[in-house]
Amino acid sequence: MPLTDPLRFRRLLLRAILLPVGLLLVLAGILLGTVNGLIQAQEKARHYQEAITRLEQVRQLFIDRETGLRGYLLTGEPAFLEPYHAAGQQLPRALEELERGLAGAPGQGTWMEEVRGRWREWERVADAQLSLFRQGGDWLSLVRSGAAKARMDALRSTLDTIRAEELRRATRQGLEAERAGRTVLIAGGLWTLAVGGLLAWLSRRQLLTLARGYDASLAQVHAQADALRASEARLESRVAWRTLELTAANKELESFSYSVSHDLRSPLRAIDGFAQALREDEGERLSAEGLRLLTRLQGAATRMGQLIDDLLQLSRVTRAELRREPVDLSAIATSVLQELRQRESGRDVTCSVQSGLSVRGDPRLLRVLLENLLGNAWKFTSKRSGAHIELFAETADGVTHYAVRDNGVGFDMAYAGKLFSPFQRMHKPSEFPGTGIGLATVQRIVHRHGGDISAQAAPGGGATFRFTLQEARA
Amino acid sequence: MSSSRIILLVEDNPDDVDLTQRAFQRAGVTHPLEVVEDGMDALDYLFGRGVFSHRRHEPLPSLVLLDLKLPRLGGHEVLRQIRADPRTRFLPVVILTSSDEEKDLVESYSHGCNSYVRKPVSYNEFVEAARQLGVYWLELNRSPLPGVSG
Numbered sequence: 001m002p003l004t005d006p007l008r009f010r011r012l013l014l015r016a017i018l019l020p021v022g023l024l025l026v027l028a029g030i031l032l033g034t035v036n037g038l039i040q041a042q043e044k045a046r047h048y049q050e051a052i053t054r055l056e057q058v059r060q061l062f063i064d065r066e067t068g069l070r071g072y073l074l075t076g077e078p079a080f081l082e083p084y085h086a087a088g089q090q091l092p093r094a095l096e097e098l099e100r101g102l103a104g105a106p107g108q109g110t111w112m113e114e115v116r117g118r119w120r121e122w123e124r125v126a127d128a129q130l131s132l133f134r135q136g137g138d139w140l141s142l143v144r145s146g147a148a149k150a151r152m153d154a155l156r157s158t159l160d161t162i163r164a165e166e167l168r169r170a171t172r173q174g175l176e177a178e179r180a181g182r183t184v185l186i187a188g189g190l191w192t193l194a195v196g197g198l199l200a201w202l203s204r205r206q207l208l209t210l211a212r213g214y215d216a217s218l219a220q221v222h223a224q225a226d227a228l229r230a231s232e233a234r235l236e237s238r239v240a241w242r243t244l245e246l247t248a249a250n251k252e253l254e255s256f257s258y259s260v261s262h263d264l265r266s267p268l269r270a271i272d273g274f275a276q277a278l279r280e281d282e283g284e285r286l287s288a289e290g291l292r293l294l295t296r297l298q299g300a301a302t303r304m305g306q307l308i309d310d311l312l313q314l315s316r317v318t319r320a321e322l323r324r325e326p327v328d329l330s331a332i333a334t335s336v337l338q339e340l341r342q343r344e345s346g347r348d349v350t351c352s353v354q355s356g357l358s359v360r361g362d363p364r365l366l367r368v369l370l371e372n373l374l375g376n377a378w379k380f381t382s383k384r385s386g387a388h389i390e391l392f393a394e395t396a397d398g399v400t401h402y403a404v405r406d407n408g409v410g411f412d413m414a415y416a417g418k419l420f421s422p423f424q425r426m427h428k429p430s431e432f433p434g435t436g437i438g439l440a441t442v443q444r445i446v447h448r449h450g451g452d453i454s455a456q457a458a459p460g461g462g463a464t465f466r467f468t469l470q471e472a473r474a
Numbered sequence: 475m476s477s478s479r480i481i482l483l484v485e486d487n488p489d490d491v492d493l494t495q496r497a498f499q500r501a502g503v504t505h506p507l508e509v510v511e512d513g514m515d516a517l518d519y520l521f522g523r524g525v526f527s528h529r530r531h532e533p534l535p536s537l538v539l540l541d542l543k544l545p546r547l548g549g550h551e552v553l554r555q556i557r558a559d560p561r562t563r564f565l566p567v568v569i570l571t572s573s574d575e576e577k578d579l580v581e582s583y584s585h586g587c588n589s590y591v592r593k594p595v596s597y598n599e600f601v602e603a604a605r606q607l608g609v610y611w612l613e614l615n616r617s618p619l620p621g622v623s624g
Contacts, residue, residue: 257575262543265572265595270489273597277496298597305595 009213016206023195030191034184041177048170051101055163058094059156061087062119066152069126073133073143091119107165114158122151250319257315264308272301303433310437313368314422317444322362329357329366329402333391336370340378348385349378354392357402359469361449366469369445372438373404373465379432380408380463399468407462419455442467479612482535483509484516484552485570486544490593494539494570497601503608508535513547516540517555520562534565537611540587542571542578550578553585564618566611 068084071077095116102108125148132139142148275298279291286294333353341347359366374389381387388407393400411426418424420443425436442465446453450470457463481498485491491509498507510516516538517523522530538556542549549569556562568589569582582590591607594600 262572265593266487266490268595269572269593269597269600270493272595273489273493273496273600276597277493280500302596 012206012209016203019202020195020199023199027188027191027195031184031188034180034187038177038180038184041173041180045170045173045177047101048166048173051098051105051166052163052170054094054098054101055159055166058091058098058115059159061091061094062152062155062159065091065126066148069130073129073139076133095119102162102166105166105169107162111158111162115155115162118151118155118158122148122155125151253315254319257312257319260308260312265305268301268305268308272298272305275301303435307435307437310435310441311422314437314441314444317365317368317441317448320362320365322365322448324360325363327359327361327363327366329359329370330355330391332363332367333357333370333374336367336374337378337389340375344378344382347378347382347387349381349387349389352388352390352392354390357391357393359402361469362445365445365448369442369467370404372442376438377404377406377408377463379434380410380427381406382432383409394466401466401468403464403466405462405464410457410459410461410463412459413457416455416457420453479505480533480535481505481507481612482516482519482538483507484511484513484538484540484544484549485509486511486541490541493597493600494604497597497604498608500601501605501608503604503612505536505608505612512545513549513552516544516552517547520556520565521559534562536566536617537607538565538567539570539607540567542569542573542582550581550585553582553587557586566615566617568607568611 064083064087068080068082068087071080072084074080095112098115099108099112102111105111125142129139129142129148131137132142275294279286279294283291330353337351337353341349370391374391377389381389384407386407390405391402392405393402395401409427409432415426419426420439422440423436424439425434427434443453446467446469451468453465453467455463455465481503483491483494485494495507498505508519510519514524515526518526519529520534520538522528522532540549540552544552549571553567553569556565556567566588567586568591569578569587570591570593571578572593574592579590589607589611591603594603
């Protein structure tokens, strides 16, 4: 299962953090509870210990009282009575403290009653002894009767009982505390082990889930990349195949053109040549009409030769590899016009070429372009005097337009739709010769440079051809 | 070996052969015109091999007019072999063809042709071309003797 769902991933992550934290909190709560129990048990143990201490205190006070009295009776020294009195004064408070210390013990009330009762009995006997001693009575026989001793022994026995009972309870409480402590240790350890194990197991499971998800995502990414690569390769091979096909088609076209150039012209040469041979060898025997027909025949052959040459040029313009280099358009125009002037030296034509028109393009193709445009201008101004041909540039919206303008016969714009299609002519062959291929060639050259061409003309008002040459952006 | 004043025309089209002969005649070029119809024959003629073995010791022609599109062996290959052999290295060879493909021009000149003339469709222009070729290559131009190394 891929981890493409972020919600799922977040839930997983939250669980991975919340679960351990929760379990640890529970563990901490339990430990706190048990430790608290332990502390309470220790508190109780200390409580019992305190009660026992108070018990010892009381016992000591009783001893002080007994021995103080005995010493006084034996010596008559009042100094012996000091501990007797001090103990007598302290005893009520000590007993109260003992009673408080025994709070919670089941025999507390009975014990304290017994202690106080026996103490009172001993005090009565002690008081009797003391008053007999002071009055000079027979205190000794009272002592000998063992009444005081019996009472003190009973009191001690009660204290011993209480002590034994408290000790027993303290021991039991200590054992309980010890057991609680051990339980805390063992339970805590076990709980930690269990929680640790559980966490380890959960973490492992979640990590595995994550890893599986990651693996799945990775596999998906890999698959997508593979698919992309495959489609790229397919596209590349298709492009390569198309290129191959195009190259083959181009080669075929080239060899076709070559055949046209070479083989189609030969019969024409033969037609013209043999017609001429006929004229020369048999001319005297031919009628005037026969000679005129021979002239027509030769003219047709010449025109077809021109047609083939123009078609070849059109095809070459399409096939030729386009070069991009700096070209001086003005220089080419000047040279083309010079050639035209040489060919027809009788013409009176004013030519003006804007200087410094430099462009980037294919010099050979641009020469063909100007030969055609300027040749047309030259041709269509042939029937007027004061002919004027110009080449200039205009820049509008950052785009440079080059224009060839003449003041020749022009043409009707209504027929201009197919101006740039091959074999389309605007004039009768009897008026102006031509094959109708020149402007098609011009348009192809302009298009191959990434530009556009348009014409503007009026019958008798001359014609202007404007073209752009989109320069290749670096 | 002295100059034979022979013109060798390598041309497979009988119409073109006929017209070329007429053109030279009409242009007043009186040199004998020998004709071979393909590239193999042209080389055999020049080197006196095969059917032309009798020519082994005959002088070489003064001028070869070579068409490019020929059966068996094309004009470019014929020119290459002519230039490769020391005997015919300096032999004046003029390409006379219908093609004005840039590719053909470049290849012909890189193989060492002396001139490249495109046969015009117009017969009158062809006669003029023949006249100029005759005058230039057979009267005006001077070539080193065959076999001279340079």
